[in-house]
Amino acid sequence: MSTTTTTRRLTMAQAISEATAQEMARDPRVFVMGEDVGKYGGIFSATTGLLDQFGPERVMDTPISETGFMGAALGAAAEGLRPISELMFVDFFGVCFDQIYNHIAKNHYMSGGACKYPLVITTGIGGGYNDAAQHSQCLYSIFAHVPGLKVVVPSNAYDAKGLMTSAIRDDNPVVFLYHKGIMGLSWMSYFEGSTNEVPEEQYTIPFGQARVVREGSDVTIVTLSQMVQKSVLAAEKLAEEGISAEVLDLRTLVPLDRAAVLKSVKRTGRLLVADEDYLSYGLSGEIAALVAENIDTVRLKAPVRRLAVPDVPIPFSRPLENFAIPQVENIVASVRGLMTFKLDQ
């Protein structure tokens, strides 16, 4: 095993395309298709450089017909190929969801394990740049709700590369959701922290292992994606006030690292879930339920708090959007509230 590791600072977009390129070079069965993945390099740069390296047979621009190419990804995967199929914005899932949730997610199960569908669906998520209600959602909970899909939501370039490599090598359908605001795009402001040191060599990060981004002892902030960066900023502010916040990045929703959540909350006794998806029936409810179901082993010092989009479509206007999507100051305020709470003993 090589002991020398070369690392560079990469954006998350560069890390994703590098992981894809390295897997394509390693495995001729891997190919990419989707809207504008060729010359354009992916509308959020997730496929930049791939066309030059691998040519149009393996980096295929598709017509704007998501049902067509998502179904084709399934058909190709059934034959042993390993497609990566890009759904440009997650918001567009509605036009092709039948192929995803009725077929890609279920055919392995309905075949009693006889058929495998190794494919990756990549898609951009998230708001914060005033693109309004049809281009700003996260929606990962919808995919996580349907059995049969693995759901990956990285927060930084290092994780994105390792998780993408794992996703391509997985024999199951994986939905890989990247937040546009942390891809490192030159045309979009973003939160520091997602561009980081990435080894040139290939490596994998197993699914279902949350990461402690920042250790703390007073409160656990369970989060993911761009909200990791916001939570770290919030934790720094809180530290100035003497509050020690632990930030836990889930990294994958399916499988979900329940043990890591419980371990941290047992230690801190306080939980805030910070999520950019809708509040009701989503990830934040899932994490809260997890703690509630284990309340015999978790000693809470305050009620569980959830911070998420308050069940409104993402609005366009800047002050409206800033209000709807949880911000650093909202995280700080929620944690402060948790710290002042006194539970009856």
Next chain:
Amino acid sequence: MEATAEQLLWMYEKMVEIREYEETMAKVYLEAKLPPKIQKGLAFDIGAGPVPGEMHLAAGQEPVAVGVCAHLRRDDTVVGAHRPHHFAIAKDVDLNAMTAEMYGKATGLGRGKGGHMHLFDPAVKFSCSGIVGAGAPQACGAALAAKKLGTDAVAIAFFGEGAANQGAFHEALNLAALWKLPVVFVVEDNKYGISVEKSASTAIASNADRAAAYGMPGVLVEKNDAVAVFEAAGVAVARARRGEGPTLIEVKTDRYYGHFQGDPETYRPKGEAKELRQHDPIPTLGALLRSRDLLDDEADAALRARVSARVQAAYDFGRNSPYPEPQDALLHVFAE
């Protein structure tokens, strides 16, 4: 392309097998579904009996399946629809395992997880879907894989004329023509999309005309006849194998049963199904075989006995196989 004696005999035997299979299922399926005394409001219990769930039978539509599949190899892909048995049998899906699947048994193709609308047999590259129109893009994917892997395998998407109004159909045709995929789209026009007559769902008389919009050949087979389907499919499959791209074929065919078993068929003129059976394509092909001295009474009887034994064995296998363990419901969400 003229069918050889061997191909004609194969199609005939398969049609007899499909018919026997479907007529047997029509009886088996009804077991315990009709209460001894018809209760008010409950004349038919869909979840009761040895074969639960919905059941869509294809008797009458045999020519479509055999006429196309006569050109296929084991490594060619077939994606069927919610009425899948004739395609599955024509593609040589394991008959025992397929039947066991309908009984919900552990020995079934999907170990009892799929049922009759969701049959998967990777050994012969067969799958189907309960969602109307969904198979067309999937067949494109299989064809794309063949192209990428450099084989001359082809993919067939079978679906009903109702599916041709789905977006998936149109996206798939465009994709296939754009990428010159080795795929053949076969529309079975049995006149009804569930209960709605084609004239009430589709603005044009023949879906074959829609092929022109995508720059591919469109062929209408107006007779529910195995030889006619064979000839049209032969051209299309050969074209696909040569790498010249997709074809759309529409076949006018007949559905002898309702949309599903238990369908009161109030939308159908009285006696229509009986009338359709007057033009049964099986004796038509039998007569052709006889006229060419390829079949006589003795050979026909032997063939029918052979088929009956196969079909009966499949039903016995399905009925007598064990159920899965209940907790096996938790298996196979993900591949290990």
